[in-house]
Amino acid sequence: MSRAARAGFVAVFGALATIVAYVVEPDSRADELVLLGAGIVIGELLVLRLEDRSAVPLSFAVMIVLASSFQFAEYALTILSAEVIAYFVRISQPSLRWRLSILVDRLAVAGATFVAYSVAWNALDQRESVAAVLTALGVAAVAQVVADYLIRTLLRISPSFSVRARLAWLAVASSGMLMAVGYRGVDGHGDVGIWGPLLFATPLLAAWYAFERLDAATLSYAQTIESLAMAPEFGGLVVAGHAQRVAHLSVAMGHDLGLSQSEVDDLEKAALLHHLGEVTLEDPEVAGRPDPADVAAVTGGMLREIRPLAGAGDIVAGDADDPKHRLAGHVLRLASEYDDLTATSGTSADIAIETLRSAPAFMHDPRLLTALERAVKSHSVSR
C-alpha cells in the first residue's frame, strides 16, 4: 500500500477516533488532541524527500502546534502514542535498526520542541503579543533543526543541509508556526481553533506534493541515464559494469579534488554516458575498434545537444574552455583507464596505479593519481 493510501487510512481512523473522543469527553480538548495525534502519524508518512533519500517529516509542524498549546503530560502522551503508531505504519522502511533510529530521532526532536518553546515563552514573560508568540514558535522550530542534526550525527544517519534541505526545513517551520498561531490565536485574536492547523496545512501539503513530484522525476531521470549507460555494455562494446565503476571512482576523485557538487554531478553523468556515442558508430566487426578520441567526440556532441547534459558533454569531449570541466575530463579518462586495466586486463589495483604512475609525466597529473589512489583505497570503490 502506498504512503498516501496509508495516510488516507490514518486520516479516516483519526477522524473516527476524534468523534469518539468528543462523545466521551465533550468538555475537554481530548478530541483535538486525538486529531492532532493523527496529524503527527500522517505527517510521519508524508515527508519532504531530499536528494540523499533522507527526509523532513511534516509531523514536525504539528509538534510545534502541540508544544504551543498543551501541557507537558498531554503533549508527551500524544507524541508518544502517535510515534509508536507511526513506527508500525512506517512499514516500508527497510530495517528494524533504521525504524528504531527514526523513532529515537522523532522523540528527541519532540522533546527539544517542547523545551525550547517553554523556555522561550517563559523568557518572554508569556507576553501575548504577535512578536512574542512568533519568537517563541520560531525558537521551537530552530530547536527541531538542531536536535535532528545532533541525533542524526550521533546515530550516524548523515544529516543533509543542501539547498533543498534548507527549503524543506523552512517550509515545515513556517507552516508549523502559522498552524500554531491559527490554533491558539494571540491574546484572544485570530483563534480559529482546530480549523487553523487543518486549513493552514494546505500550503505545506502543496509543498509536499511538489517535493514528491520532484523526487519522482529526479529518480526517473537518474535511472534513465543509468539505463542508457548500460547500452554499450549490452552491445559488448565495453565490459559489464564499466560505466558504474568509473562513475563511482570519478565522483570520489571529484570530491577529493574539491570540485563543487554541480561539477561532481556533471562528472558522474559524463562517466555514466562516456561510451554512449560508440553505439552509433560503425560496427567494430566491420570497421574495427573505434578510436577513443572519436568516441569521445561523438558522445560529447550528443550530450552537448541537451542543455542539462551540456556540462557532461564538455567533460566527455575533453576540449572545453572551462578549466574545471577540463580537470573533470582528465579525472574521467584516468578513472576509465584504471578500470580498463583492472576489469579488462585483470591487473590488481596496486599494479594498475603503478602502471599509470609510470606512464610519461605529461599523461597524468600527479594530483589526479593521488586522488585516484585515495579513491581506490576508500571503502566505497575498492575492488
Add this chain to the structure above:
Amino acid sequence: MNPFPRELVGYTAALFAAAVFGALAFAVHEGTPDLGQLLVFGLVLVYCANRDVSLPNGTGVSPALMVMMTALVVFREEDSIAGVVLVGLASSIFVRGLSRSTWGWLPFNAGVNGLGMLLAVLVHGLFPDRAVNDLGPGLLAATAAVGVYAVTTWLLIATSYAVEQRALPRRMLREFVPLSVQTWPFGLLGSCIGLLYLSLGPSVMVLIIVPVFIAGEMFSSYVKVREAHDETVHMLIRALEKKDRYTAGHSERVAGYALYMGEEFNFGPGRMERLRFAALMHDIGKLIVPNHLLNKPGRLTEEEFARIRLHEKVSVQMLSHIEFLRPIAAVTTSDAMKFDPGDEDHPVEPYMVMIADAYDAMTSTRAYRKAVSQEVAFQELRDKSGTQFHPACVEALITAIEKRGEMHGAGFEIHTEFEHAPDVGLGSAGLGDLLRTEIAS
C-alpha cells in the same frame, strides 16, 4: 506566450476600461483605499504573477488567487471595493515573456481579473459584516465570492475566444469544472489568511508566502528535471535514428498513437506519462544491434534475425531499470505483447505500444516497400484483433484516428526519403513490420 491577436484589441480595451472605471467610481464614492496595504498586496501579487509554474498539461499554478482573496477580506473590512479591484488589476502585471507582440495580454488579464474581483467583492458584500469575521460564515461568503470570480473570469475568457475565433473551443468547456475546482482551495485559504491578517497584522503573510514560495520553487525544479528527462529521451531517439535510417520519426509517431489509445481509455496523467515514455523508448534495445544488420535491405539469415531479436530482451532490461516503467517493461517483448485473452493481469499499455508500432510500420514507407493505405492497415489490425492484438485497443486507435480525421499511409505521407522503394517486399527482419506476406504482395 502567444502573440496578442489583433481581433482582441477592442474587447481588451473595453474590459480594461470597465475595470479601471469600476475602481475609480468606487474610490470616488468611498474614499481612497489604504495605500500602504495596497502597496503590500500589489507587490506580493506582482511577485506571484511572475512566479507562476507551468504544469506539463499546459495549465499554470499560481498563488495569486489566494492573495487576492486575502486582500478581498482585508479591504472589505475597510469598506474599500476600489482596493479589491486595484489588487485584481495588479495581479496581472507580469514581465516574463513580455514583448511588443505580447504586451496586449497585460491589459487583457488586468481587465479580466479586475472585473472578476469586482463581482466577487460585491457578492461577498451581500453577507453581513459581522458574520464574515467568523470562520464558518466567512468561509461561506468566500465560497460564493470564489465561485463568482471563477465564473466571471471563465465567461470573459470564453468570450475572447468567441471574438477572436468566432467559436468557443471545446477545450474551454471541458476545462471549466476542473479549473474551478482547483481555484476553490486557494480561494478559501486566502479568505482564512485574510481573517488572520485582520487579527494579527501583515506578519502572517510572510508565514503563508514562505511555504507557497517553496512549493513553487520545487515545482519549477520538477518541470526542469522533466524537461531534461524529455530532452535525454529525444537524444536517445536521435541516436536510434542515426543507426536505423528506416525509422526516422517512428518512435514519436508510435508515442502519439499510443497516447490516442490512452485517451480513449481515459488514462489519468500519470498513466499517460508512463505510456508516452514506454512508447518513445520501446526500441531502446536497438542501440545494441549492429548498424549493418539494422540497415540490411534484404531478408536476414536466421542467425542475424536471432541477434536482432536479442534487442527485445535488452529493451526489457533497460526499461526495467527505470522504476516507473518497471510494471510494463517486463512484458514488452513481441511474444509477451501478443494478446492473450486468458491473462487478465497483463497490463494494457504494452498491447497499445505493439498496435501503435504495427500501425506505424504499415503506414510508413520503408526502404524495402512502400506504405500501405490506411484502409489496408485498419483491416490488418482488425483481422488480427483478438488473436495477436488487443481488440479494445485496436478499436480505440481506429476510433481516435477517425475522430481526428487523420489520414496516414499511402498517399498521405508528409515526407519519405525512400521514394523509389518497391511497392511490395519484406525487409530488415520485419522489426515492427507485421504485415502478412500475402498482403504485402
